Amino acid sequence: MYVTSPVSFFENSQAVCARFVNEGNAGHSHISHVPAGHRLFCDGDDADYIYEIMEGVVRTSKLLSDGRRQVLSFGYPGDIAGLSHDHFYHSDCEALSGVTLRLHHKNAFNVSFENEPDFNNELLKYAAAEVNNMQEHFIMLGRKSATEKVASFLITLMDRVGQKNDCNTCFELPMCRSDIADFLGLTIETISRTLTKLRAEGVIELPKKQQVLVCKPSALRALAERN
Amino acid sequence: MYVTSPVSFFENSQAVCARFVNEGNAGHSHISHVPAGHRLFCDGDDADYIYEIMEGVVRTSKLLSDGRRQVLSFGYPGDIAGLSHDHFYHSDCEALSGVTLRLHHKNAFNVSFENEPDFNNELLKYAAAEVNNMQEHFIMLGRKSATEKVASFLITLMDRVGQKNDCNTCFELPMCRSDIADFLGLTIETISRTLTKLRAEGVIELPKKQQVLVCKPSALRALAERN
DNA sequence: CGAAGTATTGACTACCTTCAAAAATTGTGG
DNA sequence: CCACAATTTTTGAAGGTAGTCAATACTTCG
Structure with missing residues (x-):
């Protein structure tokens, strides 16, 4: 089944690179394969899933109205894509190679995932590491x-x-x-x-x-x- | 008491701007004031606290070895600073004006804050919004x-x-x-x-x-x- | 083999930086 | 309160890095 929903994030940066590890395997997840060139999700779509990349590489990006594009990240195994602070994705995500994903359905949690504390904690760890990686990338882009x-x-x-x-x-x-x-x-x-x-x-x-x-x-x- | 520990993050960006709200008020926190020009924390210090900005403005930044600097964010009331994926801060944080802060001692939680699910959930929401804001700033810096x-x-x-x-x-x-x-x-x-x-x-x-x-x-x- | 897409190379341009100096602001002491 | 120093900001001139436009080469795919 090839999902075609929206947004994600991730960043492959220097030194620190905490990988997402879903030990609890919360149950509300399933494995999916997406061939190269296919979309995982688009900017603006309902953020139904969080994607855990197991094999392959994905690209997340944002478009400006005039066509300029910023690639936000390349997602490798161990990364996650599709984290959202609201109910919508805010970037496009596409498979650069054939990818194997574990999909976590958001309806199983609510916006803040309160029903799954272990998964929640893993996400927080990942998000904090992600913020750190993105800060490194700020230096890259800015300086x-x-x-x-x-x-x-x-x-x-x-x-x-x-x-x-x-x-x-x-x-x-x-x-x-x-x-x-x-x-x-x-x-x-x-x-x-x-x-x-x-x-x-x-x-x-x-x-x-x-x-x-x-x-x-x-x-x-x-x-x-x-x- | 003027804290002099290290790192933080935050971002004041466009549209979406979920503010951090500590409703539970987990108990393991206290209020602190820092005058303009004083450090909250430095890159490399032990990440003992998470800082919730209540009044004033802070600046977080990173330095390259050759002196180039990247300012990561300006933290306004409702933002948090000092989130870390490990035990260390990875940026410098300084008060630009006199600031009032709520300090959350990390020893009260562990690295992933498992003992405080409500606080944890708030942090996750904030971190996800922060990632979104930082993605907007990528476009700013890159394009x-x-x-x-x-x-x-x-x-x-x-x-x-x-x-x-x-x-x-x-x-x-x-x-x-x-x-x-x-x-x-x-x-x-x-x-x-x-x-x-x-x-x-x-x-x-x-x-x-x-x-x-x-x-x-x-x-x-x-x-x-x-x- | 030819067509389409991607990557490389070249010439020129432009935006931003660098270097330098003047102006404005802030702080200090008399 | 004023004078002077120190810092920050503004303005100017010149230069360089990366962008734009354009052509060629390479790769892939039918």
């Missing part, structure tokens, strides 16, 4: 240069999903250049130019368009913090 | 021009603390230009130039440096969304 943004982004993914071989670390980019651009507050051209520059400097390699090999992790980390 | 940023910022304050007289709305700016600049990801010069431009266009007046009179609210709203 970092293009190079620092791209380097920071690559490091986040490397630390979270990178496969280590020898001194290299390899990972996939399930999102396209424009997703990265709209996540970092840049244009696709700047993303492309910056990746080309990092490649020219021997810091990374791009075996495929959507695959990154980090050759000099320490150099990449240095670039993430200085101009 | 808006300087004029749009300043206009959006003024509208947020106008809607939240503005005093209506006739067709004008007046409010104070308890923060200085550099605080605004570091909140919006701009420089103080750009803030100043943009305010000057808005004044020249008759959209606002600045009777004092830290006082704003919005003469054309609809024009200001238009500027907040277009280039």
Whole structure:
């Protein structure tokens, strides 16, 4: 069953990354699969579900009336999407790859989930960690240069999903250049130019368009913090 | 008693703005006053308290090692500061004016506040609303021009603390230009130039440096969304 | 193989920053 | 209350980073 409701949130940021763990498994949940490119929910829809990502990657974003877009987060396994403070989603969420989700029906709780204290506590922990991650991203958007943004982004993914071989670390980019651009507050051209520059400097390699090999992790980390 | 512990969060953003309301008044709390310019807490300190702002304004911010700063939020009455996903604060928090606070001692709860379900639920509601507000601010930082940023910022304050007289709305700016600049990801010069431009266009007046009179609210709203 | 979409590269522009100085505001001591 | 210093804000000029517009290359898919 492919859900087509609205909003979510999540953030894959630096250091701290408390994962959502639903130990109690409150009962009012079920597993669902969504293929790549399909919507989980849209801005404005009734917020019926909270989505726990088990496999795959999702993208949450917001649109301005003039078409500008801000990607809010890329949701990886362990993240949740669709948390709302009211009865509506306030962003769009789409599967970037095939995803496996656990859906928690909100009618089973009320707006504040009072009937499920354990689930509630997990959500609070997750939300607090999320706030912390989003604060890191504020620095990214507000105070970092293009190079620092791209380097920071690559490091986040490397630390979270990178496969280590020898001194290299390899990972996939399930999102396209424009997703990265709209996540970092840049244009696709700047993303492309910056990746080309990092490649020219021997810091990374791009075996495929959507695959990154980090050759000099320490150099990449240095670039993430200085101009 | 002037607390000098660390970190917090909050955000004063658009439309939705669920205020924190501690109805239960869990008992493990007390009132405190902090004068203007004093610290509530610092990045890295033990997160012993959650701060409920009752009067005045606080500023939370993060510093990069090279001195760049990102202001995360301005906390007004009804906001909370100091929420943490672990045992430490991850930002600095300072009183911009004299503030009255209700302090909730974290030792009374544990990390996830399991012993206080009502307080917990209020926190979750607040955190979810906070995440929503922060997502709005992502758009601000990532996709808006300087004029749009300043206009959006003024509208947020106008809607939240503005005093209506006739067709004008007046409010104070308890923060200085550099605080605004570091909140919006701009420089103080750009803030100043943009305010000057808005004044020249008759959209606002600045009777004092830290006082704003919005003469054309609809024009200001238009500027907040277009280039 | 050709078409469509995505990514890269190039040339030019513009917005915001940086550097610098003047003006305004605030605070302190006589 | 005034004078002077210190800080903050405003204004000006010049420069740089990232954006825009445009063309080419690459990838994917029919």
